[in-house]
Amino acid sequence: MGTIRNTRAAVAVLTMALVVAGAAACEGGGGGGGGAGKAGASAAAATPPQPFGANGYRGLQLSMTKDEVLAAGALEPSPVSVLNGCTDYAYKGGPAPDPVRMANEAEVHAKAGKALARMDEMRAKRKTLPPLAAGASLKELQEHSARLQEQLQQDAADQKEFAELQKDLDLVTPARKARDEALRATGRVNFGTEGLRQVVAPADARTAEGVGAGSTEEELKRAYEGKELKPTKGGTYELPAESGSGGPDWFYEFTVADGKVAGLALVKHNTYCA
Incomplete structure (x- = not known):
């Protein structure tokens, strides 16, 4: 009887040891998988959004034709502005057309x-x-x-x-201001008689140097020191776009108000609306 009791006790101890070891292994494996998942999530969260730049933004290239841009799916299919003979489109997921404002524009x-x-x-x-x-x-x-x-x-x-x-x-002028205000947060893409002529960044977009809406004028100047950043008569700053962006007529345009960047766009010179 003593031998049987001793044997049963040994089996119980061994079983408990195996359960504890298994639980620890499961916890370690789950923790490792969870750690990898958390690391992956952190890495994804840490991945910065695509910078706003002349080399491409949201699937849009400055060298594209209007048909190519629309076919690429970078923009919503219906115009959101028809002011002054130009046509503006919102980025994918942007606002729907405002019929009242657009009727006034027409x-x-x-x-x-x-x-x-x-x-x-x-x-x-x-x-x-x-x-x-x-x-x-x-x-x-x-x-x-x-x-x-x-x-x-x-x-x-x-x-x-x-x-x-x-x-x-x-x-x-007031119609243009109404359009700009309505689409300031989401941005827009503008086409004229010769194709793509303006790419306006959403409010949360930043250039590769970290400049965007809310940046101070000093931060703007410091980011592009020695890179031909020049003020214009219209209260903006212009900077030639990097090479290979669709032609030499493309410029970054930074709108500055009250000492801060209020708007960011890529603008093609020597192009017109209707």
Whole structure:
């Protein structure tokens, strides 16, 4: 009986040891897997987002045509702005088109187009009165004086009409501000008559040097010291885009307000809307 009890006790001890060892192994294995999972999650979380740059952003390359950009799926399929003859698209996952704002943009564009056409017509019709020849007769002097008076009256009428037409052109500025404000956080991509002309970064985007909305003006200057960063008359800073980005006309544009970067974009010079 003593032998049997001793044997049973030994088996119980051995069984307990195996259970404890198994639990420790499972805990170690689970911990190792969890550690790897946590490390992977940390690595993924630590992976910085793609920088905003001329060498590519969200699947968009500056050398792409409009059809190529839309086919690549980098943008939403429907325009979010039609201001001034250009067409803007939101990045994938961006806001839906605002029909009210876009209807206003279309109206503003139509009025501005008619105003410019009328101004061009008025300029083309205007004729400069030739000077009176030396030794002109009294009759010629009187006729010249009458024509000069007519021209002065026509010029006054033209100036009045120009002032009215200018009001329609001035509608573009507030419409542009409304568009920029509506799409400031999400960014947009702009196409003109010659294709891609502007890539506006979302508010959370940063360049490879870490500059974006919220950066101070000093941080901007320090990040691009010695790299041809120049202020413009429009209250922005421009920087030539890196080579191989789709052509020499591409520039970074940093909009600065109250000592901080308020907007970031890539802009192609010498391109126009309709």
